[in-house]
Amino acid sequence: MAIDTEFAAALPAELSQRELEVLGDVLRGLTNREIAHHLHISTNTVNKHVHQVLTKLQVRNRVQAAVYAQSLVA
DSSP states (O other): OOOOHHHHHHSSSOOOHHHHHHHHHHHTTOOHHHHHHHHTSOHHHHHHHHHHHHHHHTOSSHHHHHHHHHHHHO
């Protein structure tokens, strides 16, 4: 799922472009390893981006982040 500008604007926290890309891949159900491969970055970097997304969205895990983000586009 691509994160478009309108969707990004609906998020309450300012996410970087890379964090939006990672969130989009989380919404697609990709693992951190798959996200790393898709974005050509290390899994450690993906872990950091996921952590930042969770912190900025004030959720505890990637499932809650996905549910929250999905509720914005539903």
